[in-house]
Amino acid sequence: MRKKLSKVIAMILAIATAASVTAGCSKSDTGNAPAASEATTSEDSNITTKDGFFYSKEPVTFSMLFSDNSAYPYKDSWEFFKILQEKTNVKLDLTIVPMSDYNSKRSVLIASGQAPEIIPKTYPGSEDQYVTSGQILPISDYVNEMPNYSKEVKEWNLADDLKTIMQADGKYYVLPELHESFVQDYSLCVRTDILKKNNIKMPETWDEFESMLKQLKTLYPDVTPFSDRWQFGATMQIAGPAFVKTPTGLKGTDADWSGSPLYYNKDKDNFDFYPTMQEYKTELAYFNKLVKEGLMDKESATQTSDQAINKFVTGKSFVISCNAQQLKDYRKKMAANLGEGNFEVEKLNILSGPAGKNISGNRLENGILITQKAKEDKNFKTLLKFVDWLYYSYEGQEFCKWGVEGTHFTKDGNNYKLNDSYTLPDYGLNPDAKNAKDFRKDLGFASGVFILSYGGPNTLAYSYMADEDKKFSENVSKTCTLLPNAPKIAYDEDTKESQNMLESTLKDYMNQMSYKFILGQADLDKDWDSYVKTFDSKGATKYLETANAAYQEQKNK
Amino acid sequence: MIIKSKGYKTFRVINVFIMLLVIVITLFPVLNILAKSFSDLKNLTQNTVSIIPKGFNVDTYKTIMGDMDFWNDYKNTVIYTVLGTIISLVMTTMFAYALSVPRLMGKKFLTAFVVFTMFFNGGIIPNYMIVNGLHMRNTVWAIVVPGAISTFNLIVMRTFFEGIPKELEEAASIDGMNTYGILMRIIIPLSKPIIATMVLFYAVGMWNSWFSAFLYLDHTELLPVTIYLRNLIAGAMSATGADADSLGTVSVNIKYVTIVLTSVPILCVYPFLQKYFVQGVMIGSVKG
Structure with a gap:
């Protein structure tokens, strides 16, 4: 009797829970269809331009998610939003989310149907999970409403890049922010003062890199010249294009640098599985040699980034991987340890290998999702035009980066100058100005929600770069070839799940064995064959065949 | 009469030695973090740096404490903690006492109802929709109400109440006290250890806690200090060039400083509660 009672209760509760869940889902589906046709006529006349700014004749309010960066925490008093509203007649109603938990909150809001109309800062790939929910608009259907975006895509030849974000239905759901030129940020950096002192040339190839390390080792026998951070994952990623023509990052404990184990062969227009390719073996053999000869620290694979940095900044190693921001950080720490003026560090150019001098990357960046709610808004068209203007027109991007000409900056040709009463030390603009207002913290400009620091049109991208970074970046673009992007294979729902599971098994094995081969715990001559065989038994062949079949089918559609 | 045998003496020596070892092991990380936060x-x-700052x-303390948002969020945390603890305590005590009374009608059902939540729950999104539907989003109630009763604590408390001799309650009720009187004047005074x-x-x-705040609060001025510091660390640790922080040297020991800043106040609560952890208040209350 009692048991029955508790069963009944359990049933009731289960049903109640299920009902509340489904109720929430169905609610969002109502009112999809109408709106568009009625709104068009009156809306078109609503949008004009005024002083180079987008202008809505009727005052409108759009809701938007805002990622709050701790380096410049959101303030109600920010001038940025005030000026934006004055100039465009658009008010943004913000939901402020700390950046540490931005992605989780975005998921909750979308799943519960409470998401704002505009959701920026969504990295391509992370929108996949929302596609089936129906809460996010397939934005590719609306790009004809966005002249600035379409213009950039066309003029910068981004059609191939956009293939990397297409879903199975041939549409894309995230409106990516765009780069005119690809900007390489990560590279290796080296103590140039040591090189100069000993008359060693800056290497341009991986072979020259090896001989540089050898010379350093001879001169400083106590030092292991190359001790890497990020568990060597980033270096493998950078080296991949030179050996295998695809990034071959590894997954470390700090961060995951690994990508898809598939190599896109542009000539044949199909995919290969790179971990078993001969080229990858060559790459592993190269780094294994560095370890064997004592040129590369064995701990590179296991130490934390902090430990690696500490070795570098105290002069116990001479080479480490970096990006522009981290390089500044190393310099600061070296000044504290070695003393100002006792060191010089510079980024190495991307090194070339057997496959050439290549870089790999995508010119699409984190972008904007537009939710179903926006479509129900009677000012939907105004919203699209506003987003298009703010993120993709030159004027809009200039405003977000530099503010209003005259008030905040002056321009001489392509050279921008921030007025003396403002400072933006993060990008080296008026860093020492006295009594100046922080352009980012105090005024709200240059916020990562609205700009790509090194993206957009070249002029604006370079306007934020320090001379050193500009030089590096221009040198990379001049000397290296950007590899073609692998198109996205959009599997159907079931295949996607099984492919993902297979992929993670295969990647785990690849990761584990790659470290073993590099560190010499496995022998490249003896163990390679059994390594290739193990991949087969783990389903690598099936994985590759499924991928190629799905890709062919997708192409024929 | 105290007998100091040889065995007892050896026991004392070994005991003190082991205890000292435990103290060193537990104290070292605390001192290490404190020292690093000042280095x-x-x-x-x-x-x-080991346990003495070098x-x-x-600078890091100055940077964090010089920010008005930090103090505002600290104030929020204090409010949420005080209010949340009071609400939780009242609700849990009342429910636990009711469940501990044998003659309660539907006791089995209520217990099953409570225990059910230990194994199943609606998940984040339904919870979010309930809180949203009750218009509690962006209010203090979203933080203190939904999790007011912790099932585990409730069961611990019920078990404690069940351990109080029934004879005391019977005596009180013979003297004319009603249920509320018994709870207020007999049970609660005897339950100081469990209440503490x-x-x-x-x-x-x-x-x-930070999760419910992150979920239900959309304005920076409402957030507790945990989220403020969490975001600060995320900013300082991020390796991406584009959004990297301008905190500079601060980022090196920010982890240690935040640990110190957030744990010290709550550590101070312990000594005040310690005196209530006394056993044996009820010894000899029931005779014969």
């Missing part, structure tokens, strides 16, 4: 860049990168510096424990559990839990 400078050079010594931190060389990793030479190259004394308080609950205060500690709830207060520490509330002090450290």
